[in-house]
Amino acid sequence: MFCRSFISLLCIAFLVTSSPGATFSTPNFAVRASSPEIAKTCAETAEKLRRDLAVDWFGKPMPNWSKPCRISVVVDSSLLPGGSTSFFFEDGEVFGWQMSVQGPLEQVLGSVLPHEITHMLFASHFRCPVPRWADEGAATSVEPPAEQTKYQEQLRKILKKREAMTFDKLFSYEEYPGDIILFMMQSHSVADYLIQSYGKRSFVGFVDTAMKTDNWPGALLEHYGIQSNAKLQADWEDWVEDACPSRDMPDSEAAPSVLSDRSVRPRNIKRVGLKLRRLLRKSD
Numbered sequence: 001m002f003c004r005s006f007i008s009l010l011c012i013a014f015l016v017t018s019s020p021g022a023t024f025s026t027p028n029f030a031v032r033a034s035s036p037e038i039a040k041t042c043a044e045t046a047e048k049l050r051r052d053l054a055v056d057w058f059g060k061p062m063p064n065w066s067k068p069c070r071i072s073v074v075v076d077s078s079l080l081p082g083g084s085t086s087f088f089f090e091d092g093e094v095f096g097w098q099m100s101v102q103g104p105l106e107q108v109l110g111s112v113l114p115h116e117i118t119h120m121l122f123a124s125h126f127r128c129p130v131p132r133w134a135d136e137g138a139a140t141s142v143e144p145p146a147e148q149t150k151y152q153e154q155l156r157k158i159l160k161k162r163e164a165m166t167f168d169k170l171f172s173y174e175e176y177p178g179d180i181i182l183f184m185m186q187s188h189s190v191a192d193y194l195i196q197s198y199g200k201r202s203f204v205g206f207v208d209t210a211m212k213t214d215n216w217p218g219a220l221l222e223h224y225g226i227q228s229n230a231k232l233q234a235d236w237e238d239w240v241e242d243a244c245p246s247r248d249m250p251d252s253e254a255a256p257s258v259l260s261d262r263s264v265r266p267r268n269i270k271r272v273g274l275k276l277r278r279l280l281r282k283s284d
């Protein structure tokens with residue numbers, strides 16, 4: 001969930017990273033939890049989410065990882081729902097998955113796992129760090145509608161008191177900025193706006209093009225027919241001011257660009273030295 005990112009930053013000292021109890025494994029997840037039932041439920045849910053979300057984002061299931069992701073689950077209704085996932089990039093590969101999640105079981109299954117697994121799917125697909133706004137925007141967009149409505153409301157409250165980040169700035173962050181609450185909420189909202197325009201696969205294609213070309217305005221024009229970051233910002237601000245009305249998603253043929261096979265090839269982007277060293281990525 002949206003707040004999870006900053007909640008987990010604020011409360012990181014309280015996030016339990018290991019717990020005694022039972023384990024349950026599926027091909028891609030090895031879950032440790034306080035009971036066999038919870039471990040089994042979380043592992044099977046994670047496996048289903050991995051399959052279903054990959055189809056939603058990329059049009060097909062993702063091959064099994066070489067080693068399963070270890071998940072530490074702490075189910076406790078008194079804890080704020082939250083999670084974090086870490087993994088390594090090296091030579092175009094991603095591995096060393098570790099995830100910690102906590103909170104009431106319903107929210108762990110319905111919000112936290114979809115969010116964290118979306119981070120993992122994006123890492124597996126792009127094989128390099130995804131720009132933070134797009135990574136968090138995508139991850140929050142798969143949370144339940146009620147959670148996303150809360151994010152929209154919170155963003156509108158903030159924007160009554162201060163200005164939004166410019167999209168030039170928002171798109172440029174490779175790590176979480178200091179102003180993380182606005183960053184997270186705006187990232188969610190912009191991603192939601194774009195995904196409601198032409199769907200999840202167009203969003204992936206847009207991010208893919210921007211990462212390859214280091215040119216967000218060019219990618220916007222290609223995938224959404226929007227002339228510039230400033231034009232997107234103006235349209236988006238009108239939409240937010242209008243209380244984020246649902247946008248009818250047109251037929252995929254109406255999109256300015258369709259996702260092509262190039263989007264699933266290994267990256268060749270302007271991240272000097274990235275493929276030459278091991279890089280730890282942590283997503284909240």
Ligand SMILES: [Zn+2]
Pocket residue numbers: 005115119135136139283284
């Ligand atoms: Zn996240």
